[in-house]
Amino acid sequence: MNTTLPVLTGIGSVTPYGPQAGLISAEPLEPSVITAWPTPGLRRAFLVEPFRPASIVPGLKTRRLDRLSAWALVASSLALRDAGIDLSQMDRSRIAVFFATGFGCVELTEAFYQSAATNGWAGTDPITFPETLSNAPASHVALFHDLRGPNVTVSSKSFAAESALLQAASLLRHGQADMAIVLAGDTLTQAVYEWYEAAHRLSPACFCNEPMSAAGGFIPGEGVVAMVLEPAGRPAASHYAVLSAGRWATGGDAQASIRELLGDAHLDFTICSGNGAPCATTSLTGSGHNLVGETAIIPALPVAAGMGEAGGLLHLLLALSKRPGHGEALLLGTSAHGGYAALRLELS
Amino acid sequence: MIDAKKTIVVTGIGVISPYGIGLSSLRDGMLRGECCLRQASELYPGFEGTVAAVSVLPPPVEGHHYSRSDRLAMAAARDAVEDLSGFDLRESGIVMASTVAGLTEIDPEITKGPAAWYRHGGLSRAASYQVSRVAASVGEHLGILGPACAVSVACASGAMAIALAANMLLDEAAPMVLAGGSDALCPFTLSGFNSLQALDQEPCRPFSQDRKGLNLGEGAAVLVLETLAHAQQRDARILAVLRGWAMTNDASHPTAPQKDGMGLAACIERALEMAACSVDEVGYVNAHGTGTPLNDIAETHAYESAFHGRSRPVPVSSTKSYFGHCLGAAGALEAAITITAMQEGALFPTLRLNNPIESSKVDWLRGELRREPLPVAMSVSAGFGGSNAALVFGSHCL
Numbered sequence: 001m002n003t004t005l006p007v008l009t010g011i012g013s014v015t016p017y018g019p020q021a022g023l024i025s026a027e028p029l030e031p032s033v034i035t036a037w038p039t040p041g042l043r044r045a046f047l048v049e050p051f052r053p054a055s056i057v058p059g060l061k062t063r064r065l066d067r068l069s070a071w072a073l074v075a076s077s078l079a080l081r082d083a084g085i086d087l088s089q090m091d092r093s094r095i096a097v098f099f100a101t102g103f104g105c106v107e108l109t110e111a112f113y114q115s116a117a118t119n120g121w122a123g124t125d126p127i128t129f130p131e132t133l134s135n136a137p138a139s140h141v142a143l144f145h146d147l148r149g150p151n152v153t154v155s156s157k158s159f160a161a162e163s164a165l166l167q168a169a170s171l172l173r174h175g176q177a178d179m180a181i182v183l184a185g186d187t188l189t190q191a192v193y194e195w196y197e198a199a200h201r202l203s204p205a206c207f208c209n210e211p212m213s214a215a216g217g218f219i220p221g222e223g224v225v226a227m228v229l230e231p232a233g234r235p236a237a238s239h240y241a242v243l244s245a246g247r248w249a250t251g252g253d254a255q256a257s258i259r260e261l262l263g264d265a266h267l268d269f270t271i272c273s274g275n276g277a278p279c280a281t282t283s284l285t286g287s288g289h290n291l292v293g294e295t296a297i298i299p300a301l302p303v304a305a306g307m308g309e310a311g312g313l314l315h316l317l318l319a320l321s322k323r324p325g326h327g328e329a330l331l332l333g334t335s336a337h338g339g340y341a342a343l344r345l346e347l348s
Numbered sequence: 349m350i351d352a353k354k355t356i357v358v359t360g361i362g363v364i365s366p367y368g369i370g371l372s373s374l375r376d377g378m379l380r381g382e383c384c385l386r387q388a389s390e391l392y393p394g395f396e397g398t399v400a401a402v403s404v405l406p407p408p409v410e411g412h413h414y415s416r417s418d419r420l421a422m423a424a425a426r427d428a429v430e431d432l433s434g435f436d437l438r439e440s441g442i443v444m445a446s447t448v449a450g451l452t453e454i455d456p457e458i459t460k461g462p463a464a465w466y467r468h469g470g471l472s473r474a475a476s477y478q479v480s481r482v483a484a485s486v487g488e489h490l491g492i493l494g495p496a497c498a499v500s501v502a503c504a505s506g507a508m509a510i511a512l513a514a515n516m517l518l519d520e521a522a523p524m525v526l527a528g529g530s531d532a533l534c535p536f537t538l539s540g541f542n543s544l545q546a547l548d549q550e551p552c553r554p555f556s557q558d559r560k561g562l563n564l565g566e567g568a569a570v571l572v573l574e575t576l577a578h579a580q581q582r583d584a585r586i587l588a589v590l591r592g593w594a595m596t597n598d599a600s601h602p603t604a605p606q607k608d609g610m611g612l613a614a615c616i617e618r619a620l621e622m623a624a625c626s627v628d629e630v631g632y633v634n635a636h637g638t639g640t641p642l643n644d645i646a647e648t649h650a651y652e653s654a655f656h657g658r659s660r661p662v663p664v665s666s667t668k669s670y671f672g673h674c675l676g677a678a679g680a681l682e683a684a685i686t687i688t689a690m691q692e693g694a695l696f697p698t699l700r701l702n703n704p705i706e707s708s709k710v711d712w713l714r715g716e717l718r719r720e721p722l723p724v725a726m727s728v729s730a731g732f733g734g735s736n737a738a739l740v741f742g743s744h745c746l
Contacts, residue, residue, distance in 0.1 A: 003365075024365050026680065027440060027592045039575065040463075056682060061535050070687060089704075093596070093614060094496065097597070102478055102480070102491070103477075103478060104479065109451070110458075110459060112536070112538075112540070113454065113455075113456045113458060113459045114456070114459040115454035116456040116535075116536075116539060119537070121394065121395070121535050121542075122394075122539070122541065122542070124539045125543065126541045126543035126544045126545075128542075129539075129540035129541075129543055129544060130540075130602060130603045130732050130733075132540070133447060133500070133502050133732055133733065134447070134500035135500055135501045135502055135732070135733045135735065136480060136732075136733060138501075138601070138733070139597070139602060139733025139734055139735070140602065141734070142597045142599045142733075142734065143599050143600070143601070143602065143734070145599075146599045147597065147599055148596055148597050148598070148599045148611060149595075149596065149597065150594075150596065150597070151594035151596075151597035151733065151734070151735050152499065152501055152508060152512065152595065152735075153499070153500050153501050153605075154497050154498065154499055154500070154512075155478060155479045155480035155497065155498045155500060156480055156483070156495075156497035156498065157478075157480045157483070157496065158495060160480065160497075162518075163497045166521075167497075167512060167515065167516075169514070170445075170515045170518070170519050172517070173519070173719045174514075174515060174518055176594070176595070189456055189464040190462055191459075191474075194462040194466060195462065195466060195471070195474050196465045197463070198466035198467065199471060201474075217437045217634070236426050247495065248406070248495050249491030249493060249494050250487050250492070250494065250495070251438075252438065252439065252482070252493040280369040309478075309480065317477070321514075339491075344611070
């Protein structure tokens with residue numbers, strides 16, 4: 001193992017599989033029926049079942065937080081626990097938080113608009129406003145764990161999670177942090193769901209109780225996945241993968257770029273990421289076969305595809321949980337518009 | 349001996365601000381001491397207070413729906429690459445900051461029934477909601493296909509975009525990166541800051557003892573960043589060297605800055621350390637300086653701590669007194685102003701600073717424009733959530 005490369009040492013997640021530390025069962029999952037808001041008929045999505053955060057992380061107070069911030073706190077705590085990290089023994093001014101999201105704190109943004117609709121612009125809620133900012137979850141993670149290093153929230157069309165992982169690794173590589181907690185997530189709201197529906201983006205499986213099919217569209221999802229990234233060398237409780245290299249782009253010659261990234265690596269697995277749109281999936285599979293030949297393909301699972309831009313870490317978590325063995329892997333996502341993200345990983 | 353592959357330089361600056369399009373309009377307006385702040389009610393009937401708005405935004409692109417923040421970003425990016433004619437931008441990267449992004453396109457009606465709102469024209473407007481759209485819009489506008497991401501870290505976003513872009517260049521993720529920020533005025537933020545009682549109804553007075561709050565502005569700035577080696581290879585004009593950058597978090601309070609300013613001080617110290625720059629070398633600090641009671645005193649404490657070893661007080665000003673607080677664009681606009689200050693040897697004063705916070709360590713720039721050579725200057729940003737960012741610029745390579 002190359003000791004200069006960043007290593008994934010801890011995982012925490014709050015997903016439709018529930019709140020969990022480390023790997024998850026990754027059994028096939030059917031979407032849940034939406035009951036949180038009135039729907040014109042049956043509507044389904046991959047939803048996080050309500051739970052009490054303090055039952056998972058003792059002492060955690062989330063009463064004033066939206067679900068995204070609460071899940072970020074739970075997932076980051078579980079990831080640190082999984083990594084066996086005692087923060088009291090670390091220089092917290094050197095620990096970074098990197099958060100990737102597609103929609104940010106959309107629940108509270110809607111709540112703020114609701115207060116404007118009800119009371120007028122002069123009567124909006126001052127408590128809600130600062131929490132509508134996309135960086136609120138990352139800030140709460142810093143505040144709860146007293147992490148005083150770089151605290152960054154990013155969004156990248158189709159590849160927010162992958163770009164966050166790569167940029168967090170960059171902080172470590174350039175000595176700007178000693179460790180990073182990388183999080184990616186989103187919440188699903190009525191306005192977001194109905195936007196997908198109005199744009200005809202949803203899978204037919206969203207509208208009926210039949211088992212999922214591969215038919216067009218995707219099933220929206222929600223959740224947060226957190227991963228601890230640190231330089232190799234600390235005796236860690238677990239050690240999932242080494243992040244060897246990676247890149248992402250919005251277009252251009254993906255095949256040539258990824259070939260250059262792979263160099264003479266012999267791949268054992270290709271983990272499909274991407275946003276689950278039909279054309280993206282087709283393009284993804286094509287790219288994967290062309291690039292990696294007959295290596296084992298770990299397909300994108302709908303539960304992660306449903307998380308869209310922030311789904312990359314859930315794709316990786318599911319792949320780590322399902323993989324048949326150790327070896328060199330490529331986490332590969334493509335978008336419908338020719339973009340791609342490629343991360344080279346050594347799976348432990 | 350400098351490593352040209354590890355030295356980051358600025359080779360282009362694009363701006364759209366309440367002064368107009370182009371860095372020259374911003375520079376000339378500020379050198380004249382012109383204040384762009386106006387009554388908010390002129391733009392948004394029913395809103396009280398003072399804002400600065402852009403009046404020269406190019407018309408929308410037919411067949412596409414871009415938010416006002418997208419359009420500001422596209423105008424600034426176009427201006428930034430104006431001198432790059434003949435250079436193939438396709439492999440370049442984009443890091444754009446925004447906090448407002450497409451909130452300009454959404455209205456409270458959406459909460460009464462999203463499906464109906466989408467049916468009646470909201471669908472295309474909502475498509476520009478996500479903050480990632482700002483970076484994507486710049487890419488579409490200029491035909492850029494390299495790595496793109498948006499940064500949303502409240503008012504520190506713009507400076508962080510520049511810091512992250514510099515890291516991308518060190519990683520050789522792209523040969524050139526367009527980095528900056530863009531945010532538009534909109535009722536959402538006017539209402540939000542009003543609800544927090546953070547707005548000064550009159551033109552703001554940063555660092556004044558009788559300051560009452562901030563004014564909102566809008567605009568965008570984009571810096572063209574590349575390694576010195578790349579710039580030399582294409583014989584580019586170097587406007588400034590990004591010598592150091594740093595990001596920290598206070599981990600102190602969800603909205604208020606750390607009272608003693610220690611998180612921000614640590615950020616400044618780290619940026620200076622990366623720049624291999626002594627505290628005495630810094631000739632000017634373009635401060636965050638919002639004009640809110642809590643920010644300005646915490647920031648003063650940060651300067652007193654970070655520059656405590658200086659032989660003379662550190663010159664500091666807030667240029668938000670000219671055209672308000674442009675939120676996610678602020679850090680990028682202020683980076684552009686900091687570089688302009690170095691180029692012009694002009695230390696822009698804070699406007700309306702008649703009664704400054706008392707500090708023996710800070711030289712508050714006020715009154716007449718001061719002229720002196722500026723080999724090194726710094727831009728400092730902070731935001732809700734306790735995030736801080738600092739950028740150290742040099743006028744030439746070491």
